[in-house]
Amino acid sequence: MPxxxxxxxxxxxxxxxxxGPFLTELCAVMHELGGVTIQVVExxxxxxxxxxxxxxxTPLCLQNKHLLPPMFLPQNLGKGGAVYAGWDQAPPVDWLAFVDADGSxxxxEVANLIRRVRQQPAPMTAVFASRWDQTSSKVQRQWKRRLMGRIFGTLVSTLLHIPIHDSQCGLKFVPRSAYLxxxxxxxxxxxxxxxxxxAALHDSGCExxxxxxxxxETPGGHVHLIRDSIRMARDVLAIRTHRVHKKGSL
Ligand SMILES: Nc1nc2c(ncn2[C@@H]2O[C@H](COP(=O)(O)OP(=O)(O)OP(=O)(O)O)[C@@H](O)[C@H]2O)c(=O)[nH]1
Ligand SMILES: [Mg+2]
Structure with a gap:
């Protein structure tokens, strides 16, 4: 079976x-792996x-068939808006995924996780990459980001009653059928x-x-530790409120 x-x-x-360097490497590794299309959403x-x-x-697209022409959004939607714009226009694949652009x-690692999702007999369980293993020398992050990640992960799992350690890692795989x-x-x-x-995957019964x-960690990140953490905490509260209204309780 393919x-x-x-x-x-x-x-x-x-x-x-x-x-540049990350996309070049990604194209080469995905060419080896096969069955993967890549698309940049600007x-x-x-x-x-x-x-x-x-x-x-453009030159990379000419050399790599599996790198689709980039999508240029007319206005800034935010990271999630860009991911969904790409997923909404995706070819009819089994898995939808995103990865951060900075090569962190x-x-x-992307290839390793693709091999892992491919072990599922059919796409059923979403796979979220995690930087939680604090003891691992494989995870190099500034202590401030590590700490905020911990606090945010605790907030998410406490407020939403969903057991997750690292909800914000920049590599995730979702079965396309579950996303639709x-x-x-x-x-x-x-x-x-x-x-x-x-939360939506969890509530829809997708594991x-x-x-x-x-x-x-690659220097030059866009996430502002204080400003964006406050915005994100507000969003988590809004998600919780919306869920309570929908389900009557958590
Ligand atoms: N579409 C879109 N993507 C964004 C926006 N801001 C950041 N990103 C993307 O989100 C991803 C993560 O952003 P980073 O700048 O790497 O975030 P960071 O500050 O390094 O935070 P961590 O990587 O989580 O430690 C990258 O692929 C960014 O290009 C935005 O406004 N719109
Ligand atoms: Mg980053």
Whole structure:
């Protein structure tokens, strides 16, 4: 039987300075693996940035059939909005996935997780990469981000009663059939979109599992530790309220 197919979206905002080496490596590794399409979704950066992204991606597209032409969104939707825009236009694959543009998670790690999801007899259980294994020398993050990640993970699992350690890791795989069922209910497009995605999958009966990965933080991140954490915490509260209204209780 041919391996399960995967459509891998890379959400990008102002990433021309970081994406080149990672995208090149990803194209090579996915070519070896087969059955994977990759698409960059450029999330409404300015026209100069869009031109720089075209300069990087066009030659790679010519060399790599499995790298689809990039999608340029007319305005900035947020990371979740870009991921969903890519997933909504995906070819009819078995798995939808996204990975961060900065290469903090290497192409080899992406391939490892693809091998892992392909072990499922049919796509059933969503797989969320996790940087939770604090003892692992494979996870290199600034202590501030590590701490905020812990606090946020505890907030998510406590408020939503969903056992997860790292809801924000930038590599996730979702069975396409499960996504299609919940897509009309998804409203959060910012950095907390993963939390709503997780809750919607959970409530729709789709199982999920966390998979430890290696992570080497790349400098130049866009997430502002205080400002974005406050926004994300507000989004988690909104997700909780919405769920309570829908289900009557948690
Ligand atoms: N589409 C879209 N993607 C964004 C936006 N902001 C950030 N991203 C993407 O989200 C991913 C993660 O952003 P990063 O800048 O790497 O975040 P970070 O500050 O390094 O945080 P961590 O990677 O979680 O430690 C990257 O692929 C970014 O391009 C945005 O406004 N829109
Ligand atoms: Mg990053």
């Amino acid at each position: 391996p399960a197919t995967v459509h891998l979206v890379i959400p990008c905002f102002q990433e021309s300075g970081r994406i 999330d409404g950066s300015d026209s100069a940035e869009a031109a720089r992204m075209r300069e990087i991606i 998670c290497s192409a080899t 069922r919940i897509a009309p209910t998804l409203r959060i497009h910012g950095f907390a979109f993963d939390v709503e995605l997780l 999920f599992e966390e998979a430890s990965i290696a992570w080497h």
